[in-house]
Amino acid sequence: MSETTLGGIAGRMPKFIRRADPAVVTAFACIVVLLLVGSLYSRSFLSPEYLLQQLKVASFLGVIATGMMLVILLGQIDLSVPWSVATGAMMACAAAAYGPVGVALAIPFGILCGVAIGIVNGIGVAYLRIPSMIITLATNAVAQGLMVVYTGGFSPQDAATAAMRYLATGFTIPGVPNAVIIWALIGAAMVFVLTRTSFGRAVYGIGNRERAAYLSGIDTRRVVMIAFAVSGGLSAFGGVLLAGYASKAAQSMGDAYLLPSIAAVVLGGTSILGGRGSYLGTVAGVILITLLQSILSVMQMPEAGRQIIYGVVIVVMLLLYGRAPASR
Amino acid sequence: MDGAAPLFRMEGISKRYGGVRALEKADLTVTAGSIHAILGENGAGKSTLIKVMAGVVAPDEGNMTLEGRDVTFASPAAANHAGIVCIFQELSLIPELSVADNIVISDPPKRFGMIDRKAQRRIAEEALARAGASDIHPLALVKDLPLSRRQMVEIAKALARKPRILILDEATSALTAADVAKIFGVLKRLREQGLALLYISHRMNEIAELADQCTVFRNGRNVASYAAGSKTDNEVVELMIGREYSHIFPPKPARPQAGTPVLEARDLSWSDRLDKISLSVAAGEVVGLGGLDGQGQRELLLAFFGVLRGLSGQILVDGKPVSIASPSTASDDRVGMALIPEDRKTEGLMLPMTVRENLSFAALDRLSKAGVIDRGAEQRLIDDMVGLLAIKTAGLDIPVGALSGGNQQKVVIAKWLMRQPRIILLNDPTRGIDVGTKQELYQLMRKLADAGAAILFYSTDYDELIGCCDRVLVLYDGAVKRELIGAEITERALIASALNIHGDDARAGQGESA
C-alpha cells in the first residue's frame, strides 16, 4: 500500500502541510497561477487596492458558499440558493420601507426569510426524505413565485438601508472593507463549529455514513434540518450584503451565485458525496472562482466564455478529485 | 456416472478480503449429472467459493477449467455465458420489473431488435412451470411478491438460462415445505438431464435426500469429500467443526443467582420477523442468541435499540416498561444501552474519519458543554479506552479505515464503552477478525459482565456461544425455540436446535416455517 510510504515522507514535514488536503493545496496553487496570469494582463493586478477589491467581491460569494458547504458536507445540496439570496435582499429592503422599526429590523428580517426557506428544505430532506436537489428546486420555485407576486413583476423599488450599505461597502477598520470582516467572522465561526462542536462532528459523521451516525445515537434529522436552515440564512445574508452593495435588490441577483457557490465548495476539496472537506478549502475555492471571474472580465471575456470555462473547470477538477469508487 | 470426466474443476483458489482469508487454496470438482452438496459452518468460505465460480468476485490466485479448458470470468454475465448460473442468497431480482422481465433479463427474446413480449411471456411461463411455480403470474411485479415466491422466480430465472452448472446457495431458506418438495423434483429431473448441480444448505435432511457427493469446507478450504450417505450426521458435524479450531475462553463464573433482570422483553413481535419473543438478561450475565443466520436475531437487537417501528409487546429496563423510539433514547443515561452493530464498515464506523472522531462520536453529548467539545476530557477518555482495549493504531488522527479489522472492531466497542453502558447488545462482533483479537474480546466481554453489565450476544459462531455465554436462546423463524443453560450449551444441542430438530430424534424441521 502506498499509504505507508506516503506517511513516511509526510512524517518529516511540518504538521500543517502534512495535514493539508492535496485539493486545498492545488486550489491555492491555482490562485497563485491566476494572479501571475492576471499580472501579465495588467500591472495593477497585484496592487493591494485591487486585491482588496477582489477580496471584497469574494466575500459575498464566501458567505453564501459557507452555507452551501455545510449542506454539501452532509452529502446534500441546496439548489434554492438563487431565490434565497434574492428573497433575503428583497425582504430586507422591503422591511426598510416600514419606518424606523423596519429599518432597524431589515437585516434580521431578511435573514429570517432565508432561514424559513431553509427550514422547509430541511423538513423535506430530513423528515420526508425527499432528495435534497428536488425539494430545494421546489422551494426555490416557490420563493421565486412569492417574490414575483410581491414585486408585481417589476424591479423592486425599495432601497437598501444605510446599515446594509455600511456592512457591504463601509470601512470599520481603515483599509479593510466591512464585507471582508464579515466573511472572516462567519468563516471563523464556521471553522469553530465544524472542528470544535458536537454539531460539527455530527455533520461530518452524517456526511460519511448517516446510518452509523444514527446508530451512534445522533438525532441526525435535527442536524440535517439545522444545516439547511443555516444555509438558507447565510444565502439570505449574502443577499442582504449584495443589496447593500448595489443599494437595492434585483429579481435575478441570486442566479449568478448557485453554480459558483457549489463550484467553490467542490473545488476546495469538499467531497460532493459529503463527509470530507475543510473550510480552508472553501476559502481557496471562493477566491479561485472570484479571481477567475475577474481575469475573464479583465480579458474582456464575454459571459458566454465565462460560463463555458466555469463548466469545464468544474468537470475537470471533479474528474481529478470527486470520482466515486469503481464498482468492482 | 462413475468415471465421468469432470465438467468443471477449481484448483488452488484463494481470496482475501483486506486481511482476512476467505478462501485458502480451495479445490472443487464438479461432474455432470450429479448433485454436489457443499457443507460448512458460517464463514467457512462457501459463499466466496461460489461467488468466484459465478464471476461475481475475482480470485487472487488459482485456476478454473471447464471441460478441460482454462476459463476466467470477468463478470457474472461471462459465467452465465459459459453455462454457470447461480441462485444467490441475496436475491438478484429487479424489484420494479415484472416476473417475466426478470426471468429473461440476461438474454431477452427479440424481434426486429425489440424485446418480443409474447415470446418472453412464453419463456417465462415455461420456466415457471418447470420450477413448479405456475401460480405466479408472469406480469406481476417482483416487488409485490412475498419472499418465498421471489425465491421461486429466482429459480425459474436460473432455469430459463438453460444452465449446464446450476448453483443453489441456500435457495430453499425462505421456501415452504410444499415448494421445497417441488424444487427437489425439479432438481432431480435436471440431474437426469445431465446438469451439474451444486447445492449449499444448512439443512442436513435436504442434503441427505438430494446429494450424490458432498464436500465439507472449513476455514476457507475443502477438508473432506465423500459420497453422500457414507458418513453419519455426527461425523459430518465433526468435520464441519474441526478439531484443531479452539479458542481460549475466559472461565465462566459459577452461575449467579438470578438477580433482577436489567433488560426484559415480553411478547415482542415485529412484522413477520419477530414472533412473541420473551427474554430477560440480568446484570453480570452474558446471554447468547443462537440459531441459523437470519432467524430474527438482528431484528431483535434492533428492536431493543429503538430502530424498528410498529413493535408490539413490551420492553422493560430495570423492571419498568420503557418506550425506546430511537438510538438516542436507547443510549441515554436512563436506559444506558449500547449496540455493537452487524456491519462495522457501514453501521459502526465512519471509515474516512479519524480514530479520535470515531471514538468520541457516540459520547459527544457527554464530552461537550453547550455543544462545544471539551478536548481535554475527550483526550483523557480516549486514552483510557485505547489503553483498556489495547487498540493498535499509528495515531489518533489517522482514518479509522486504515486499521486492521480487529482494531476497527475494538474502536466500535470502545466508542460505546465511553458511555459506560449497562446493557450491551453485540451483533456478531467477531465476524472477520483475527483469532488473537477475538480472544481479547471474549475476555473483555466477561470483564464487562463482571463489572455489572447485562450482555446480549448474537454470534454465528457456535464455539463462541459455548465458550462465552451463561445462557443461549436459540431462535428459529423469529421465535425463541429453545433455551440452553450452562452445561446444556453444547455444539450438538446448538446445531440440533438451530435446525429445529430436537436432540437425536431428527424431527424434520423445515415444514414448520409458515
Added chain:
Amino acid sequence: MKEWRYWLAEQRGTLLAFGIFIVMFAIYSANHPAGFTANVVQTAANKGVLLAFVAMAQTLVVITAGIDLSVGMIFTLTNCMASWLVIGTGLETAFGVVAVLGTGVICGAVNGAIVIYGRLQPIVATIATGAVYFGLALLLRPVPGGSVNEDLADFLTGRFFGFVPASLMALFVVVLIVWVPFSRSELGRAAYAAGSSETAAYMSGVPIRRGKFLAYTLAGLLAAIGGLFLTFFTYTGEAAYASGNAYTLFSIAAVVLGGVSLFGGKGSAIGAIFGALAFRTIGDLLFVFDFDPLWQPLFQGVILLIAVSLGAFALFRVRNRLEWFL
C-alpha cells in the same frame, strides 16, 4: 388471474397523469372565453408539447436513477442553433435539422460519459455541463434573433385536417420512433434495471453502462427536438437563462406528476408527457379564471412542492428506521 389488473397496476402512474390532465383540460376549456375550439386546442398543444419533449428527456435519465439538470440548457442551446441553421432551401433546412438533433445527441452523450465513465454524481456533472451548454448558446445568440424556415415551422405548428394540432402529431411520432423502441429494447430494459437495483442488475449480467449511456444520449436528442420546436413556435433563437432553468425545473415536476419515480426504475415517458400537459394546463388555469398572471410562478412552485412531497408518504410505511438511510 385477471390480465387487465396487472396492466392497470403497471400503467397506474400514467393513467393518473392522464386523468389529471383530462380533468384540468376540461376545466380549462370549459372556462375559456373561446370555449373548446380547434384554436384553443392548438395553442394549448403548442405550449404543452415543448415541455412534453423536455419531460420525456428527463424521464429517460430519471429511470436510471439519475437526473439531468442540463436538459433545459440543451433545449436552449439547440433553439439558438436552429435559429441559425434551420433555414434556406429544403436541403439546407434538412441539414440544419440533422445538425441540431446531432448536437443534442452529443450533449446527451457527453453527460452520459461524464456520469457513467467519469463516475461523477449526475447532479453536479449536469449542472456543470449545463453551464457549458448555456455558454455555447450565448456564443450563438448573444442577443435574441435569427430566423427559421417558416414553411416548415408553420407546417409543424399548424393543424392537420383543420383540427388535429400538428405539434401533437409530431409528439406522437417521436414517441413512436424514440420512446417505444427504447422502452422495448434490451438496453432500455437495462436502464430500468440499473435504476431499480444496480446490484441486482449487475448480478443478472445486464449491460448497465450501455443502457444508462443510451438513456442520457436519447435524453439529449429529445431535448434537442424540444429546442427545434421552440424555434418553430417563436421563429427566433434566444439564450434565455431563466427560461432554460424553468424548463429543467418543470421537467422534473412533469416527471413526478407523470408517475415516474425519482428513485429510478419505474415510470414511462407517456406518463411524463401527460404530466407535462397537465402541469401546463394547471399553470394556464389561472388565466381562464382571470387571476393576475403574476401568481403563475408561485402557483407552479406550490404544485411542484406538493408533487414532490407526495412520494414521501411511502415513508410512513417504513418499519425499520435503518431503511431511511439506504
